[in-house]
Amino acid sequence: MKLEKIISKLQEEYKLPISVGDTIMMGRFKNKPVKVKSISMNDKGDLLINGKSAARFRIKKLDETGKGIWHNIRAKRKRGEAPAKKGSSAYKKAAKAMKSLEEKAPPGMEDVVLALKKKKDIDNPYAIAWSMYNKKKKKESLDECVIAHKVIDGNVILAKNRDRAYDVKLTVVRELINNIEVVYIHDDDTDWSEGMNEFGIGIINSTLQGEYDEKEKKIVKKSGKPSKDGFKMRTALGYKKLSKVIKSIIEFTGFSTGDNAKSGEATGLNGHTFVANQNNSYAIETTSINPPAIRKLSHDKAHTRTNHGRVYKDAGYQDGKNAKSSKLRQNISLSIVSKAKTKYDILKGLQGYYAKDYRDNPYRNKDKVNNPTGADVLSTTGQLMLDLTDKILTVTMDKTKSEFLGIDDRTPESYKPKIKVNVQYTIPFKADDGGDDGS
Numbered sequence: 001m002k003l004e005k006i007i008s009k010l011q012e013e014y015k016l017p018i019s020v021g022d023t024i025m026m027g028r029f030k031n032k033p034v035k036v037k038s039i040s041m042n043d044k045g046d047l048l049i050n051g052k053s054a055a056r057f058r059i060k061k062l063d064e065t066g067k068g069i070w071h072n073i074r075a076k077r078k079r080g081e082a083p084a085k086k087g088s089s090a091y092k093k094a095a096k097a098m099k100s101l102e103e104k105a106p107p108g109m110e111d112v113v114l115a116l117k118k119k120k121d122i123d124n125p126y127a128i129a130w131s132m133y134n135k136k137k138k139k140e141s142l143d144e145c146v147i148a149h150k151v152i153d154g155n156v157i158l159a160k161n162r163d164r165a166y167d168v169k170l171t172v173v174r175e176l177i178n179n180i181e182v183v184y185i186h187d188d189d190t191d192w193s194e195g196m197n198e199f200g201i202g203i204i205n206s207t208l209q210g211e212y213d214e215k216e217k218k219i220v221k222k223s224g225k226p227s228k229d230g231f232k233m234r235t236a237l238g239y240k241k242l243s244k245v246i247k248s249i250i251e252f253t254g255f256s257t258g259d260n261a262k263s264g265e266a267t268g269l270n271g272h273t274f275v276a277n278q279n280n281s282y283a284i285e286t287t288s289i290n291p292p293a294i295r296k297l298s299h300d301k302a303h304t305r306t307n308h309g310r311v312y313k314d315a316g317y318q319d320g321k322n323a324k325s326s327k328l329r330q331n332i333s334l335s336i337v338s339k340a341k342t343k344y345d346i347l348k349g350l351q352g353y354y355a356k357d358y359r360d361n362p363y364r365n366k367d368k369v370n371n372p373t374g375a376d377v378l379s380t381t382g383q384l385m386l387d388l389t390d391k392i393l394t395v396t397m398d399k400t401k402s403e404f405l406g407i408d409d410r411t412p413e414s415y416k417p418k419i420k421v422n423v424q425y426t427i428p429f430k431a432d433d434g435g436d437d438g439s
Helices: 002-011 067-078 089-102 110-117 125-140 229-236 242-251 320-339 343-349
Strands: 023-026 032-035 039-041 047-049 146-152 155-164 168-177 180-187 193-197 202-206 253-255 262-266 271-276 281-287 290-296 303-305 379-387 392-398 402-409 420-426
Touching (some): 155 202, 180 229, 202 379, 242 271, 281 303, 320 343
Parallel strands (some): 392 420
Antiparallel strands (some): 023 032, 281 290
16 A cells, blocks of 8 residues: 555646746756746757756745745636745735735826825826836837948948937036046936047947846836946947957956946947947947847948847847838938938938928937827937947037036046037928938
């Protein structure tokens, strides 16, 4: 009888404590979060998660806020697994933590919560307010830009139209990094930075944010923590050799907590990046799931990038209306930059409205979109131009979408600047029907 019980136990089906949709920790050190999309077995009977061998993995710890605990309890109870019974210490801990989260108004939305409380048919005003807040923040994280490169009369020029989902507050900063003069734009809301150094090395970037989540491109979220991409830009510009700047861009080891606590994980700058000096120019295409693809740019022709992958066909916008917009904006901007006779022709040309649909213009304006939807949140807030030969940084601010906060000069009083700064405001124009249509 005892033997039969043992055999019976051995024959029992073992049920994995994970399901599709869960997040587990995999990798060599079991510290890489992986979302479970499929669970299967191969011909040898090995466990496969997402089609890959999963002999070793770790179930993700529940987060300290209790939200993860609450989610796990709800999800697993729904599947009939019930990891914690109602009334247990684990359940009480989760409920208490979740209640604490739900009964705190989102930043700046206290009045919204009060208004929701007055409505008799609403019994969860905090949850609704947080939902509204998170949706708004998700929209504000969008960043779709046009970047351009051209050599005019021997001068290497980098230019950019910067699109944001909010009105930008911008500062131009001049400081010494590793005793090298660096001048860059600084977005006060997100810490985003782009610019050049005294050795005529410049960096501009456009995001690739298409169908998958790029962790490194995220800016201010519910936690209020800014993106680290601005710091990556500033760090890279603190080198005098182009080779070291490029190495910093692709091999940057991100900070975790504290001023000098490095995470040990390479978190290079994602998206399309143009980096150049007087002699050489390069395009770098990187995503969170693809290694850097580096291409040398010819000085004999113009180059532009928007928000779809060129090397990686799974990167950025590849299908639908967003892909159409990205590719049309690139074609229009390439035509404009190719025809430019002076560096100012580049900025002026990229300020125009060419396409019939304002969504497809290099210079965008959400207020002029016909039949707008909730997805129409982006406008061009300004432009950046770097003359790497004459060492001039030019910032063009959109009068209706941005505010210039001034120049923050952090260099010593006796320091003589090597980089000139120009700041100007502009109002975009409507291209004439008989003029250049960007074709």
